[in-house]
Amino acid sequence: MSERESPRDVVRAACAEYGEDAVIDWCVAFLSGEIPGEAAYGAELPKLVAITGSDNPGGWQAPVDPVNYYWIRVWAARVFLYVWRDDVVDTLLIAAGDPAWRVREHVARIAAQRELGQLVDALLPMLEHELPRVRAAAVRAVGVAGEYEHAEAIRPLADDPDQTVRAAVERALEKLESRLDRPIR
Template sequence: MSRLPPPRDLEAPIPVLVRELVEHLGGAPFVAVCTDLLGGADRGEHLLVLPYLTGHTFADGDATRDPDTWPDLWVRAWGARGLLHVWDDLASDAVVAGLGDVDWRPAEMCLKVAARHEVGGAGDGAARLATHELPRVRTHAMRALGAVGDTEHVEVVRERLDDEHADVRRAAARALERLAMRLDLEPIP
């Protein structure tokens, strides 16, 4: 990708920037770039697309080019965030793998993607994140399990009904309702 014009308006919302990038690349190449980034690609290989995914310039001397200032976890999170807006099932394996990311931000973004696009195979990764130290990650784990969990995940969700954080408890209650409907289970107390 040696030629790509800069975004028309770098301050536009990310979904607008993503649509513009998809106009330039096409859907499948866009998804391939996002899965590459989510998988840990070197940001230097994607300097032309990163402004569309982030709203930052990535110009020479820009802090976003410096891994010490913007650690690589951000590159992985940006890749996952792109998949929120444009999806192809070919990205499923990358998202499922991203649920095991050592950093919470890419993993949390993968939970969001899994919930929005009902990513098959994401249930076990979401279940592992159900006890994460951050309430926001646990909340997204509940949402993902509501969307993609299976019967073996019901108990994991039920345990979060007693979570110390109200957002997690609410998300767990909604997830149990959704699991019961999706899996044709008796109402889950």
């Protein structure tokens, strides 16, 4: 695969070659830890190569430092922006508590894109994350997939020090109000 291929194109190519269900199963296994980092860069490397489009995912020298294994979960989560199966939600509920913020941020992005209301409660702790991009991702997910009671959780972020988060709160409250057809603000 060319380095210039978009993640979407890489995922499409992997699905065309191996089938959507196989790719989804691999990503669930990577994200859940069923396939651990050592195996991902060992016997299971062809699967990781297929979902990243790179013969050397991450560009690290072998052996890969275990501190970088979280990237495997990030790459696996990213796949769910492009292919989907409903049973993935259970894995995402667990991944919403992943120690790596990039994984949690991707879970929020997926929840927003796919309107996965069942993930919103698991994303609420992200509203207090130190990084604005993580807070903003959680706010967006609440706006798209949350319920009336979730508005209370994002309102305090209307005064967030970061403009991106404040703007996300305004849009999220508008979306909640429109989608739920009731006053929120």
